[in-house]
Amino acid sequence: MDFTDVSLAGLRVVREIAERRTFSAAAVALGYTQSAVSRQVAAVERAAGAPIFERRREGVRPTAAGQVVLRHAAAVLAEIDAADRELRGLPDATGTVRLGLYPTAGAVLLPRALTVLRRTHPGVTVVSRTGGTPVLIRALRAGTLDLAVLGSAPPFRAPDAETPALTVETLAERNLCVAVPSAHPLAANDSVDIAALRGQQWIAGRTAGDEPQLGVWPGVDERPDITHTAHDWLTKLHLVAAGFGFTTVPSDLAAVVPPGVRVLAVRGGPEERRRAVLAHVPQRLPEPTLRVIEALRTAATAPATVPF
Known part of the structure; x- marks a missing residue:
């Protein structure tokens, strides 16, 4: 089986598992049976010629081959979603940035950053969600988030041990x-x-x-x-x-x-x-994502008493 024969459904299943870390949670999120999820993964693994998930007691994690699949699946699924929106006459989503934040950043940093962005680049849309650091990191790796603001405690280690290493910068301490x-x-x-x-x-x-x-x-x-x-x-x-x-x-x-x-x-x-750390997968970032990063930097470094 050639990898070009992999279905879009298979790629979506792989992405969902990578984020949620279990087959059963991915099945619930997608509305599939667990056996259907397992069949999709088996088909992708046959096409890849290697296992794409490593089974562990705490859940599954992508193998080296799985990380390759995920990296390309994110690009493929983004293009398909864009085509679907265009065919249905929906607004172009190229200016949309998917942002994850730990809860207190969502309460304080997010409203301030969005206010900055509305003033400087009103054409950029941010879709946000909050979650714990492990969940946000998995979403970055799975390609369902473009950026994440993570909470970090001493000794301020790298967010995870996966490769390639996430690109990180400290927004505030x-x-x-x-x-x-x-x-x-x-x-x-x-x-x-x-x-x-x-x-x-x-x-x-x-x-x-x-x-x-x-x-x-x-x-x-x-x-x-x-x-x-x-x-x-x-x-x-x-x-x-x-x-x-x-x-x-x-x-x-x-x-x-x-x-x-x-x-x-x-x-x-x-x-x-404690630090607020901005993280993303190492890659060339599109212009809307760069503008969101600028807004986050501005919001994070200004005194809390400064009105936006």
């Missing part, structure tokens, strides 16, 4: 802070000593491995008392406003917290820094 109820005694000051965080109740999220993630102050040297867990920032911050605990936030989030919340710097202990 900020301190973490603690969000406390405005009625709490600690809210009377602009900062809090780390010792005062001992014995407090915390509102946090959880990772897929059920380990607490951003929410508990990283330097607290005790088993944290996590009274509420939430995946979204709106829930966390409104629980703080209602007096049900503290949560850790990036300093940029201070500009958008609801009434009843004070964001405080933390004194003592090691400084907690």
